[in-house]
Amino acid sequence: MKKTLILTTALVSLGFAANADVTVMSWGGAYGEAQTEAFVKPFMAQTGITTIMVDSDNPATPVKAMVESGNVTVDVANIEYADAIRLCDEGILEPIDASTLPAGSDGTPAAEDFIPGAVTECGVSTDVWSNVFAYDASKFPEGPKTVADFFDLEKFPGKRGLKKGAKAVLEFALMGDGVPASEVYAVLSTPEGVERAFAKLDTIKKDVVWWEAGSQAPQLLADGEVAMTTAYNGRIFAAAQNEGKPFQIVWDGQIYENEMFVIPKGTPNMEQALEFIRFSTSTEGLRASAQQISYGPARKSAMKEELIFKDGKTVMAPHLPTSPENMTNALETSAEFWVDHDSELNERFQAWLSQ
Structure with missing residues (x-):
């Protein structure tokens, strides 16, 4: 049976995913649009998984409320680094086995390819x-x-x-x-x-x-x-x-x-959630994201080729937080x-x- 990944472009009530197999929550706006182009559409094309996006001003807040109430309707959430550490310590998030993450496009193991701090017990960086x-x-x-x-x-x-x-x-x-x-x-x-x-x-x-x-x-x-x-x-x-x-x-x-993808504790769709995270945080996924919006890739392999904005002409390096001249x-x-x-x-x- 075809799996389904659901994300929406508007903040909705906790019942928004009643008919969805998997739900992903992010921050909306230009960021959400970039993730839709870089992660969601290619993921749909490769896997056949239907994808829509849910927005929140701060996804960590509803995720914590869902887990504590026992009504988990989000399977993947995009949250800030400190929240990923805190919610993991509180038992709100599922651990993510870093060994299951794909190697870089150049063959570098994921543990070496991600920049320091980009992979934690319960989170994987989507960008800097x-x-x-x-x-x-x-x-x-x-x-x-x-x-x-x-x-x-x-x-x-x-x-x-x-x-x-x-x-x-x-x-x-x-x-x-x-x-x-x-x-x-x-x-x-x-x-x-x-x-x-x-x-x-x-x-x-x-x-x-x-x-x-x-x-x-x-x-x-x-x-x-x-x-x-x-x-x-x-x-x-x-x-x-x-x-x-x-x-x-x-x-x-x-x-x-780092901004992190995490999985709320108790998701009924753990495997689909992991599949989405592995796809999105691959070399290709992070490169695609950095070509949509000026957030730095968390993988070294994603920076080995010149990044060009979606307009086809703007070189992204000067616009990234991690560029040496900006540090x-x-x-x-x-x-x-x-x-x-x-x-x-x-x-x-x-x-x-x-x-």
Whole structure:
């Protein structure tokens, strides 16, 4: 009997997959569109498995709720690295046997082909993405150039867009206050460092427009509601390439991490879920994804040939978080830090917002 993989392009209730054999949940927007082209359509063509996509602003939240309620309707989910570690530790996710992942296209075993940290007990990286900040080049022809400029309301007047949460915002604030990327987590691990981060955010708090979904950041910029905003780098790239927006990314102070495919505990379709993950995280799958949106492949073999955007002319290397020229003052997200401090720092963040 033909197997069926179902993904949808809109967030729906937990009953959305009642008639589906397998459901995959991702983040939607330009990211979801890229995954549909890179993973879903080729997977359908090769396997005959019907494929649709479900969106969420943060797939980790509904996945945890499903498993805890015993009503698991998602079989594969795309979640952030720290969430993959935390939910695995909590028993929310199925372990994934790394030995079952395909070798690279050049024959390199998967364990050697994936970049460090890209395969965990319960997750396999789909890409390396980045929190950056961006601005409208038609309004600021000469800059900004550094993360400190984001906090300079005198030199660069206007509203600022920031994601509504502690993660990546506190690190960004410390780098804006002069802390080198290599020292951020050492500083943020102290009470004084936390105070310093919030003090820096205080300097722009009255001018901040908060966003929650990844699609909101480029829209705020396009609508002129903010002069500059933090954003997922792929969303800004997509707006510039696909819609012709005059957006410019500032890579200084970028905060990057792996995005992970995981399998919720109790999925009734374990084998189909694994088949989809093995296909999508192969050399060919990750190369195809990087040609759709500017997130770096998590396999070394996927970078051995020049990556060209789907327009057939744009070389992707300068637009990837992992390109050497973009890594000068870059910070890799510490999953361990956020597994340990997520609750307390987000409680503090919410209290700060209400002040």
